[in-house]
Amino acid sequence: MSAQQPPGDRQNVPSGPESHDAGENAGSSTQRRAGLRGSIWFAFKAIEIRLRFIAILVGIGLVIGYWDSIKNYWDKWTRPTGAEVAVSADEEFYCPMHPSVVRDKPDPGGAIPKCPICGMPLSKRKKGELPELPEGIISRVQLSPYRIELAGIKTVEAELRPLTLDVRTVGYVAIDERKLSRLVVRAGGYVEKLYVNESFAEVAEGDPLAEIYSPELYSAVQELLIAQRDTTSQLAEIAREKLKLLGVADREIDEIVRTGKADSRLIIRSPHAGHVFEKRIVEGDSVQAGQMLFEVADLSTVWIEGEVYEKDAAMLRRGQTVEATVDAIPGRVFEGRVSLVHPHVQTATRTVRVRFELNNPNHALRPGMFATVSLSTPMQAVEPFRTQLAAEKMELALTSSGADRPEVDANVPTTGDELRPASDESLIAMQKVCPVTGAKLGSMGKPLRATADGRTVFLCCAGCKDELAGSPDYYLRRLRTVSEEGVLAVPEQALIDTGNLKIVYIEREPGLFEGVAVTVGTLAGGYYPVIDGLLPGDRVAAAGAFLVDAETRLNPGAASTYFGASGAPSSGSGSPAPSATRSNETGPDASPSGASEKERANMAKLPEADRGAAERQRICPITDLSLGSMGVPYKMTVEGRKVFLCCESCKSQVAKDPQAALAKIQKNESKR
Template identity: 45%
Template sequence: MSAHDGPAAGPPLGRWQKFRMVMKVVELRLRFVALMAATGLGFAYWDAIWNRYEKWNRPAGPAHAETSDFEHYCPMHPTVVQPSAGSCPICGMPLSKRQKGEETPLPAGVLSRVALSPDRIAQAGVRTVAASYAPLTETVTTVGTVEIDERRLRRIASKTKGMARVEKLHVDYTGIKVEAGRPLAEVYSPELYQATQEMLLHHRNVQARPAGASRALGDPQELVRLAAERLKLWGITQGQVDAILKAGAAETRLPILSPIDGVVIRKGVVEGDYVAEGQALFEVADLTSVWVKARIYENQFALVREGQAVRATVESYPGEVFEGRVAFVEPVLDPRTRTAVVRYDLANADLRLRPGMFAAVTLESPVAEAPAFRARLASRPDAGRARKATLTVAEQEKCLVTNAKLGSMGDPLPVEVDGRKLWICCAGCEVKLKGTPARYLARLDPAPKDAVLTIPESAVVDAGTRKVVYVEAEPGVFEGREVVLGPPSAGRYPVLEGLAPGEVVAAAGSFLIDAESRLNPRAAGKPRTPEKAAEAGGGSTRR
């Protein structure tokens, strides 16, 4: 063997040795993969592993009481919330059950409720006033025109049979003043002349007839009378008939006389015209009394009635007022203008008011006399109820404090106030009623004559489909309530429904309160549906 030869090769590996060597290599690689996988899982689930570690090593603490998912609250005082059932400490009403976090259903008639701290009230400038009775007058001002009194208008037409010729005009232009019986024109008619001749013939026969003559052919005097009646049908007066009989000669011209004193406002013929029977010749109007017609819109109908005082002014006589009373209101509405005509009569002896003049018409009506309020006056408490020492639940109807219907919050409770037995809806109202009895007892008094319940215009939030006011149910707690109002007058709204006398409303800052209820609807609450109200009414029984 050469010195350059390498060491001698070892003995060749057997099959089993080769297999073990391959498995060791695989084992080493699998360990490396497992180590890498464990490291990755540790990084991925480190938070969960650490949380479990802390939980296992945390010392045991005191046992916690099991909490309920429900709570109990007072529907009239939502700030009263208790974990268990019971009665409201304020009003004594049984508490209602609800799930925690559920919106509080508001009492019937209340749209929203907002609680404000004194600081918030001062910052918002909220000012409150009480709803009170006041006499309101609704004023309607509109444009009118002076027109002819249709009852004093006469149209003179031709009454002669056939065609008649206008021979002469005594009134040859319009605007002339005429007196009753004055001739306006003279017409000629052959039929009239013939009828006049027949009457004269019968009259001559009467004069020529000897006394005691036979009447076999009829009474000539009766024939004269019949002929005269025929002439009267053509417009000839009895005086004209007597004048014809006295003269003994037939007139070829028939004078057309004015039937009334007045002014000729229309002349329909000229001399030489031929006119037929029934054709209008003149129109004469008595202008010593005229009409003033004004138009009112349909939303003002309730404020106008017959006999109502009305006044008008015209530009021709500045500072002068022409007063009268509504004589007629048209029952039909003009579909084009959506207006109806109101008319009143006006004396015009000096003829200063001319038909066609424009007038500014003003109608003033007490709001209490409007039909909507008259209907409610019938249902208002009478004076006898206010003087009774004891009232039944049916007579009182509503709680004097909350204005809620008696029985809607459980059995009504009797209470003695100033020697009178009254009823309240819950025990919480007794303190308020006895604390300020004059404020609440005033709600039993009938409304003063010609007065309506009113609130300031600034207290009303017009939401488009409804009008809302915010009533101060408690100090700092305002409830939104829908009201039915009449038309505003003198800065105040008359109240038809929704408020009682003495209830306090937000007169300034009501829009800020409304904005707060919209921005925080959860705190404002949710109006109670009729079904919910029925359930609450049926489920709350006072022991």
């Protein structure tokens, strides 16, 4: 039995089909609302995912763009306390000869650190203080590998080259005055006959030219014939000598004595073969004693009179071979020699007159012709190289003969009071510079005497002794700036002429250029011969040398930093622009423009297992120098990775901040 519902409730509850339809309508309405919310939610999720992706990309871009700043802040926050104290000190140590060697604190125990390259104690300076350049160095600049590549700077090795000086001049053909004769009559008379009655006639030696009637000659012949009758008297000799003075030949005098007939006619004969250039008489002329009758010139040899500029006069020497050409005979070359260089300069033209002597077969060269003369002189035969060559030969003889003298021990310090053989001072004056560093002997203390391959050599310091012992042939060759085969020379583009000085930039270390003043000779074949200032083996900037020079003069940042320094001068110091500058710009190529032969040789000494990794790294993370530039690269392991350094002295810097070293290596490798 069903329960009875209140009347009101029964009125509000649908029953039967009406109740079923109402349930379906309510369900569909709920589904529509749920579908709309899902669409909105899906759209929101899609937008959120896209915005998240865009935000991630923006974040990555900011990290990449500000990576250097982030890394600098990270290094600052994570730097060890000891390193911070060292960097903030007021003083540091550096090597004047190798500016890449900089130490920020003394060795353990307070000792002054030594240069790992030359072994000399390092010099002290304040951070930011401009380094004092060694004697002979005018300027110094350090360029990054990227700047070197960008500027197209190329280096070449200064070496001995067979240079020749070519001199070319013009002149005119002239008669050889030594073979020009003027014939005069020695007794008055009359011209009875002319055998040569025209100018420029060709005659042979002894040919008769004219016949002169002379009463004075007739009297002298009579005196001879009378004197011949008295065999005891010396009158015959006196009369014979008188006839000779009148121009009668010995054979004609003998003929007069043999025949006993007096002859009143004097035959004028040609003294040598040649041409009658001038005839001043005709038949029937009256002539007086001393009057010139003929001028005869031998053209088998001729002169060419020319002029050369005073700067070229030193290239000429007597007996030097020359070649001459004339327009009248194209393609034919006449060989001759320098016979005279006039001892004075013509002030109006600033030239020096020169005389060339040439053979003239078949009389092809005619006096008055214009001629072009050219000659080549080996540079070593010209002053001052000729004197230098003689001095080097003398030095070689002296040093070789003194090779048996006792050698100074490099481990024993010198006090300057040791007695040296008297010849050592002269040998030091001849050698002048250290073959290892190129420094002037005496600039780093008393020169050290050593022996290499039986020859005495003087070094600037004890640190050079091991280098000399390792490569004696190379360093002995550096002492020879001139030889029989050539002279030391550099390309024309390597020389910077400032007006007062001529400067060449030597690459002492990869990217480190030092300007030195040089003395050079005359340009020949695109090369300047070097008289003083360089040594064989020095690598000099050739292509791009002007840009290196401009970097030392025009770089506005030159006053704020220098190579190897850990500090910088204050902006208000008012100090002049330094002569030692550094360019710190970086770029996508962190590799040098080309490894030197020394670097490649040192890299080759690494074990084969390490060589590939070292070649990929290429740059020391501490000094930024190329691996191999300071000897065989030093290997160490940092957080499980092989790391190569330019020298063992950099090990302590890596130990202080290994992460920075690894990051720098990765950065350099990524740029390549």
